[in-house]
Amino acid sequence: MSFPGRAVQRTWHLVDATSQTVGRLATTVAPILKGKHKPTYRPNGDCGDYVVIVNADKVHLSGKKWSDKIYRWHTGYPGGLKERPAQMMHERKPEFILKKAILGMIYRNNLRHGYIEPRLKIYAGPDHPHDAQLPEGVKALPVHPRKRRGSYHFGLGDKYSQTSFQQGGYGIGESEGKWGKWKAEDEAK
Numbered sequence: 001m002s003f004p005g006r007a008v009q010r011t012w013h014l015v016d017a018t019s020q021t022v023g024r025l026a027t028t029v030a031p032i033l034k035g036k037h038k039p040t041y042r043p044n045g046d047c048g049d050y051v052v053i054v055n056a057d058k059v060h061l062s063g064k065k066w067s068d069k070i071y072r073w074h075t076g077y078p079g080g081l082k083e084r085p086a087q088m089m090h091e092r093k094p095e096f097i098l099k100k101a102i103l104g105m106i107y108r109n110n111l112r113h114g115y116i117e118p119r120l121k122i123y124a125g126p127d128h129p130h131d132a133q134l135p136e137g138v139k140a141l142p143v144h145p146r147k148r149r150g151s152y153h154f155g156l157g158d159k160y161s162q163t164s165f166q167q168g169g170y171g172i173g174e175s176e177g178k179w180g181k182w183k184a185e186d187e188a189k
Contacts (some may be wrong), residue, residue: 017053028141065086066086
């Protein structure tokens with residue numbers, strides 16, 4: 001199915017990175033940049049949204065990653081391999097940690113470099129210059145849950161039905177699962 005590019009509607013999303021784990025935040029932002037939350041998603045098409053991340057200097061890394069995680073890059077000159085631990089990188093460029101994590105979850109192709117990367121806006125503090133693009137009264141996306149159960153759907157809330165996975169076990173109205181329902185019917189006969 002072809003989908004004309006001028007009909008793509010781009011939305012601006014605000015994300016507050018305060019005390020959020022870097023990897024969990026990246027798994028929330030990367031699909032929005034790619035446009036996977038839209039019914040018109042195509043892997044070869046540019047259909048993602050803009051994402052503005054504020055308070056990137058207040059992100060959280062679990063475990064001993066502040067000292068153990070090493071960021072490496074090469075300058076292009078002989079002997080130009082550079083490396084810094086996450087703590088030092090956070091002090092110098094706090095936006096880089098989030099950008100590296102989010103873009104690491106997107107395929108490295110022309111679509112990423114030319115279209116997806118420019119739509120990611122990361123700022124170390126709470127201020128950003130995109131007030132005109134964001135709708136009035138916009139709230140930041142909800143925090144990614146630390147456990148797998150829950151109704152977390154890109155902030156869409158109650159638009160989806162409650163499934164057994166979201167309830168943490170059995171379906172709605174079933175106390176013992178489907179086998180208990182059938183057992184109760186057999187006992188009633």
